[in-house]
Amino acid sequence: MAGVIWFTGLSCAGKTTLATRLKEEFENRGIIPQLLDGDEVREIFGGDLGYSRSDRIMNVKRIAFASMLLAENGTNTIVANIAPFYEVRDFIRRITRTYLQVYVTASLDTLKGRDKKGLYVKLRNPDVGDVIGLDDEYDVPRNPDVIVDTDQETAVGAIERIIKCCRTKGIL
Amino acid sequence: MAGVIWFTGLSCAGKTTLATRLKEEFENRGIIPQLLDGDEVREIFGGDLGYSRSDRIMNVKRIAFASMLLAENGTNTIVANIAPFYEVRDFIRRITRTYLQVYVTASLDTLKGRDKKGLYVKLRNPDVGDVIGLDDEYDVPRNPDVIVDTDQETAVGAIERIIKCCRTKGIL
Numbered sequence: 001m002a003g004v005i006w007f008t009g010l011s012c013a014g015k016t017t018l019a020t021r022l023k024e025e026f027e028n029r030g031i032i033p034q035l036l037d038g039d040e041v042r043e044i045f046g047g048d049l050g051y052s053r054s055d056r057i058m059n060v061k062r063i064a065f066a067s068m069l070l071a072e073n074g075t076n077t078i079v080a081n082i083a084p085f086y087e088v089r090d091f092i093r094r095i096t097r098t099y100l101q102v103y104v105t106a107s108l109d110t111l112k113g114r115d116k117k118g119l120y121v122k123l124r125n126p127d128v129g130d131v132i133g134l135d136d137e138y139d140v141p142r143n144p145d146v147i148v149d150t151d152q153e154t155a156v157g158a159i160e161r162i163i164k165c166c167r168t169k170g171i172l
Numbered sequence: 173m174a175g176v177i178w179f180t181g182l183s184c185a186g187k188t189t190l191a192t193r194l195k196e197e198f199e200n201r202g203i204i205p206q207l208l209d210g211d212e213v214r215e216i217f218g219g220d221l222g223y224s225r226s227d228r229i230m231n232v233k234r235i236a237f238a239s240m241l242l243a244e245n246g247t248n249t250i251v252a253n254i255a256p257f258y259e260v261r262d263f264i265r266r267i268t269r270t271y272l273q274v275y276v277t278a279s280l281d282t283l284k285g286r287d288k289k290g291l292y293v294k295l296r297n298p299d300v301g302d303v304i305g306l307d308d309e310y311d312v313p314r315n316p317d318v319i320v321d322t323d324q325e326t327a328v329g330a331i332e333r334i335i336k337c338c339r340t341k342g343i344l
Binding site for chain 2: 069072073075
């Protein structure tokens with residue numbers, strides 16, 4: 001059964017990198033998944049939502065809704081999106097039948113070191129919004145299916161563990 | 173190629189009835205489409221959006237986003253949703269590759285006669301929101317692919333014409 005694999009974690013933790021690698025692994029197995037990257041989705045909508053708590057919630061929920069429908073219709077969906085609050089992650093879990101949550105994390109020093117967009121120095125800059133995890137809240141996942149600490153583990157090793165978890169869930 | 177067939181029109185015009193019949197016609201041809209009914213989508217989201225103009229826009233856009241992704245992944249999607257403004261219907265058209273717009277209409281007397289929910293008498297009741305077309309705006313489609321006047325035409329005849337249009341668009 002197709003499912004939704006959601007990479008949550010702070011900015012620059014490595015969500016998009018891992019999601020893209022996972023997509024390739026699916027394709028290597030002859031399965032074409034839909035990849036939804038948070039930044040790209042915001043572009044499709046022409047940046048109609050900002051970075052307030054309520055706007056972030058609305059943004060995650062519309063991605064979750066599309067992902068659920070795709071999975072129900074047989075398309076595995078891989079999402080790279082911070083989904084920062086318990087409230088929104090609970091929504092994803094509630095509406096999605098087969099759901100795999102991957103929590104991607106790294107030390108704050110590592111996040112700052114990777115930060116090409118300058119998100120971690122432009123705090124409270126209205127152009128980029130507040131950076132969650134520094135000046136806003138990020139609810140650390142209580143029970144993720146997979147935790148990837150990108151300080152400690154290579155992408156190859158992490159993807160292997162995620163693939164194994166996909167098999168357990170019946171996704172692969 | 174899979175597409176999005178969107179039934180727009182005022183409350184009680186016959187959108188859900190026609191969309192459900194079209195779904196059955198697809199199924200008779202061995203194709204399983206996704207049906208998205210505006211009221212049911214609101215339930216999935218727990219009624220998080222109201223009936224202000226901006227909330228209606230947000231609601232239509234998230235349905236459009238999911239529909240586009242479904243079609244891109246090979247699932248024909250049939251939507252029954254008022255989508256009242258040019259702005260939102262332009263958004264649907266912009267993001268969707270294969271799109272068929274069906275404008276469902278009837279006389280105001282007919283709409284009132286069919287109105288089991290009492291939408292047309294509960295004007296400005298906060299529980300149901302304003303009824304678009306009576307006390308709010310509904311932008312009459314400028315260039316729909318199919319117009320169905322449910323005062324004049326049976327569902328059977330309308331569905332035949334819609335199926336024909338689906339074929340022209342390469343959907344069937």
